[in-house]
Amino acid sequence: MSETPESDGDTANTAAAAAAAVDAEEVRHVAELARVNLADDEVERFTEEFADILDSFAALDEVPETERDEELINVMRADEVREGLTQEEALANAAETEDGFFKGPKVS
């Protein structure tokens, strides 16, 4: 990420190195990526907590590479027309509608 500081010899490829790199700027950056507005006190609180939580996740560095052979098969069926929600039902929970459509915020 943009604010990852240079660390001495370590790379960000380990969770331990990543945990060490969390600061308030990093939390703000992730919040922006995730599109969640945070208040200043939330940033402060999360910065502190994320250091501890990510430090705990760093234990995953010790996990050996493991073969992940899922014996799963795709379940297919032909498309068929069925009853669905009516337009009215589909729109019933929307904050704003117009002419039978959802109305969202402007795109830009």
Place this chain on the structure above:
Amino acid sequence: MAADHNVFITEESIEGDAEGPLVGRTVAVKDNLSTAGVRTTCGSEMLADYVPPYDATAVVRVKDAGATIVGKANMDEFGMGTTTETSAFGPTRNPVDPDRVPGGSSGGSAAAVAAGEADLALGSDTGGSVRCPAAFCGVVGIKPTYGLVSRYGLIAYANSLEQIGPIANTVEDAATLLDVIAGPDPHDGTTRDAGADSNYAAAANGDVDGMTIGVVTELFDGADERVVETVEAAIADLESRGAETVEVSLPSLEYAVQAYYVIAMGEASSNLARFDGVRYGHRGESDGNWNESFAETREALGAEVKRRILLGTYALSAGYHDAYYAKAQDARAWIKADFDDAFESVDVIASPTMPVLPFELGESLDDPLRMYLADANTTPVNLANLPAISVPAGTADGLPVGLQLVGPAFGEEAIVRAASAVEHDL
């Protein structure tokens, strides 16, 4: 009573069919299961006024079986919590000790059964959310094998991990409710044919003669001494009824809770993007563009939900994906392999459900990491897609202790049988 313990978010009577195996029984339904025409909040401000236009499959099956639904049970917001304190509608109190939490995230469901507000309850279990509150409230809870119960109409938090499960006062009652909700559903492509004609309730006969029970050393390490003593006594009772116990070691389980949180948070960060304020749910008062409005709408989420969205986004982001998410998937595969190996020589695997006694209200809310680590014994089961039951093992200092029994995939009968023997000894 209901108001005292804050068991329900919405009290509502929904009548079922006149005939069926659950006629005359009342059921509390966790508030992340869609109920047509009855608001379904997920314990969140985001969905405080959301009224689903359809029923979840599990809800349909409970109604078709003749049960009466008595309310939508309180829960941690979107299922994210181990105490039911992250609910936007206030915490539920543990009926056994009102100064303590009922566990979570299906705390309202377990408390409803423990307090006699409902005969039975439906919860959902992503990392222990049925078994933890069952253990803390002194009732029975089952997390079914992944794919046994349809998740259609369950408002998702982490799809690869979660299952809907029953909570009841007895093993037989929990198994009866599981029989009702189990089986394939064309609306959920992950369901299997297993469970279509199940009779798990018949397995609750207390007969463990000749059964081999694996005792996992890793899941006793670090547990509260009072919990360990109570669980060991229950296992000794099973031995006296003819079961054989053997110690098994699953070294991968040491990494389960970390792997679970990385995967669950990653899935949550994607899943909760659906709450955009456009199609349903709360919308912020923004005049800004789509992105600004979306970010403002999501201010309505509580701290634990924001925490998980951010950590999930972080763990999946370029540069960190390999360090967290890929390693977590390695751990998940390793855990599955460890369980597979163990089930070659044992029928079920026993451990404490929770390594701790029920927290006092407020005790863990400001320490998320402490809350996460309490899920050490339940999360491996979700990562391995296996079935597990929590059954009361006794009490310590007057507080309930749960014994967890894990079975092989679709081995619900084995865990029901073993758990019913524990119950017979109490």
